[in-house]
Amino acid sequence: MGKKNNSTSTKAKKVARQRRAATNRPPVSPAPLMAAEDPWADLGVEDEDDYNAAWDDITATYPTLLNALEGAQAGEVVELPGHDDGYSLRQLVRTDDGKVVFRETLAPDSDVRSLVATVLLNHPGNQARTEAALTAFLLEKIPSGVPRGQVEVVRLPGADDALFPQLGYQYEADVQHLQRWDELGPALEAFDPLILECLDSSGMEVVTETFAELRARGLRAVQCELCQEPLTDGHPDWSGVWVSLGDLGGPSCEQNLLRGAGGVYSIMVPGPHRFAQN
Numbered sequence: 247m248g249k250k251n252n253s254t255s256t257k258a259k260k261v262a263r264q265r266r267a268a269t270n271r272p273p274v275s276p277a278p279l280m281a282a283e284d285p286w287a288d289l290g291v292e293d294e295d296d297y298n299a300a301w302d303d304i305t306a307t308y309p310t311l312l313n314a315l316e317g318a319q320a321g322e323v324v325e326l327p328g329h330d331d332g333y334s335l336r337q338l339v340r341t342d343d344g345k346v347v348f349r350e351t352l353a354p355d356s357d358v359r360s361l362v363a364t365v366l367l368n369h370p371g372n373q374a375r376t377e378a379a380l381t382a383f384l385l386e387k388i389p390s391g392v393p394r395g396q397v398e399v400v401r402l403p404g405a406d407d408a409l410f411p412q413l414g415y416q417y418e419a420d421v422q423h424l425q426r427w428d429e430l431g432p433a434l435e436a437f438d439p440l441i442l443e444c445l446d447s448s449g450m451e452v453v454t455e456t457f458a459e460l461r462a463r464g465l466r467a468v469q470c471e472l473c474q475e476p477l478t479d480g481h482p483d484w485s486g487v488w489v490s491l492g493d494l495g496g497p498s499c500e501q502n503l504l505r506g507a508g509g510v511y512s513i514m515v516p517g518p519h520r521f522a523q524n
């Protein structure tokens with residue numbers, strides 16, 4: 247699955263919204279002015295120009311984390327640059343009890359997303375039970391060391407393609423005692439393994455055993471024996487036909503090339519996926 251490429255306009259609107267909100271804010275107490283510093287720089291995954299530009303915009307609006315926390319306390323939604331726009335949402339938000347927390351919503355790596363989406367599509371009449379089983383599965387995959395009690399599995403309404411339901415992780419951390427942007431990274435360090443797992447497919451590999459694990463939980467998890475892709479018969483455009491999520495034109499298994507009867511075709515055509523019904 248590809249990245250969305252329309253992040254610039256979305257970000258520009260976001261920043262304009264934050265600037266408008268900031269001008270309506272009462273003056274804040276003097277705070278130490280720090281140079282813009284990406285709290286997640288140590289992860290080595292944030293090297294895109296628009297990501298850095300987004301940080302420049304944030305620190306232009308909120309020179310310090312204290313300023314941003316005060317903004318959030320005043321009811322502003324402060325959105326921080328995510329590692330991949332649309333798949334990671336980082337915010338400072340005021341909760342119902344009046345506390346300001348850092349909240350990150352993360353989509354798992356694309357292989358896991360495809361697997362989860364196909365399983366959800368394969369249970370059209372039983373979404374609540376299916377989501378509960380997938381939630382248990384995803385919670386079990388949280389890397390060790392991450393404070394599990396602070397992580398939950400949520401639906402991702404805006405992630406990827408809205409045609410497919412998506413589940414992801416969300417965690418909240420208390421950051422109210424911090425003042426400077428460079429304090430944010432160390433305060434959230436315990437969650438770095440979860441972020442890395444979501445970014446890197448080697449973190450949580452989707453292999454044949456993963457499908458078996460889901461089937462043991464009573465879920466219809468179907469893998470093509472040839473191309474290894476997760477399959478669904480509940481694709482919105484191909485209901486009743488077993489396809490992978492990328493098969494926009496119908497079943498298209500790259501590992502099952504049809505040669506054509508009697509040499510009629512001059513090119514080889516991707517054929518249906520192959521799997522054992524269970």
Ligand SMILES: [Zn+2]
Nearest residue numbers: 470473499519
């Ligand atoms: Zn296949």
